[in-house]
Amino acid sequence: xxxxxxxxxxxxxxxxxxxxxxxxxxxxxxxxxxxxxxxxxxxxxxxxxxxxxxxxxxxxxxxxxxxxxxxxxxxxxxxxxxxxxxxxxxxxxxxxxxxxxxxxxxxxxxxxxxxxxxxxxxxxxxxxxxxxxxxxxxxxxxxxxxxxxxxxxxxxxx
Amino acid sequence: xxxxxxxxxxxxxxxxxxxxxxxxxxxxxxxxxxxxxxxxxxxxxxxxxxxxxxxxxxxxxxxxxxxxxxxxxxxxxxxxxxxxxxxxxxxxxxxxxxxxxxxxxxxxxxxxxxxxxxxxxxxxxxxxxxxxxxxxxxxxxxxxxxxxxxxx
Numbered sequence: 455x456x457x458x459x460x461x462x463x464x465x466x467x468x469x470x471x472x473x474x475x476x477x478x479x480x481x482x483x484x485x486x487x488x489x490x491x492x493x494x495x496x497x498x499x500x501x502x503x504x505x506x507x508x509x510x511x512x513x514x515x516x517x518x519x520x521x522x523x524x525x526x527x528x529x530x531x532x533x534x535x536x537x538x539x540x541x542x543x544x545x546x547x548x549x550x551x552x553x554x555x556x557x558x559x560x561x562x563x564x565x566x567x568x569x570x571x572x573x574x575x576x577x578x579x580x581x582x583x584x585x586x587x588x589x590x591x592x593x594x595x596x597x598x599x600x601x602x603x604x605x606x607x608x609x610x611x612x
Numbered sequence: 613x614x615x616x617x618x619x620x621x622x623x624x625x626x627x628x629x630x631x632x633x634x635x636x637x638x639x640x641x642x643x644x645x646x647x648x649x650x651x652x653x654x655x656x657x658x659x660x661x662x663x664x665x666x667x668x669x670x671x672x673x674x675x676x677x678x679x680x681x682x683x684x685x686x687x688x689x690x691x692x693x694x695x696x697x698x699x700x701x702x703x704x705x706x707x708x709x710x711x712x713x714x715x716x717x718x719x720x721x722x723x724x725x726x727x728x729x730x731x732x733x734x735x736x737x738x739x740x741x742x743x744x745x746x747x748x749x750x751x752x753x754x755x756x757x758x759x760x761x762x763x764x
Binding site for chain 2: 481506509510513514517521562563568569570571572574575577578581582
């Protein structure tokens, strides 16, 4: 692949809207950033159902970062990065906590856990978003939502 | 996808805001309480909200019969023993539900059942319904789907 072709491909993936912000461990402030993302999605004709879903996934992830990562420590911050184009949303949230092992959280939908509170934030994120990765330390989540992705759409048929 | 989801932007949480008093509606002995979206989803208020609701459920079950309506747990009215064992939670004002809200609803449902009361979720909006289905929690909650569908 020539440098020109590579450059062209990369150009297609350059997000049309980006946000990069370091915020204190405060859920009121983190929610304000969600409004900016929603505005960007609406300007790019994302369906209403995805606006709700992506916002919920973002809220769950950022609340996890503040609550479980930084443990509401006001001296710690959360780094929020978001990008949105016509077809894809990209969100990365990094906290200053020790990190966690996402595989250590059991599926709360199993019979033994269905009536036990907890674990549903991670579940909602994984059901809503198209792709999720954590860094090795477990203090950073990267989430991607693709437009018209089947995630969260299959429940109608079950 | 379940139904058409009308979008409503979640407003920033108002931290440390006091809980609004819960208003209990009594219809033929059956109690219904509407809850606030913010109070249900905010970790600062959710546990207090579910504690207050548990208190109301218990008071409704054990309070003596009477005709006057009241907002206080001590004076809830009911006309039949059967209706006294049903408590409706009106989610008509709840446009979205987070994992925090789900956790409190799970606790509340369990507390009610332990007291012999059936908690019924009414006026469930489509986006909340979707979250219940995603988490499979529709299996443990009594949900008035008919009302939900009319709102969807």
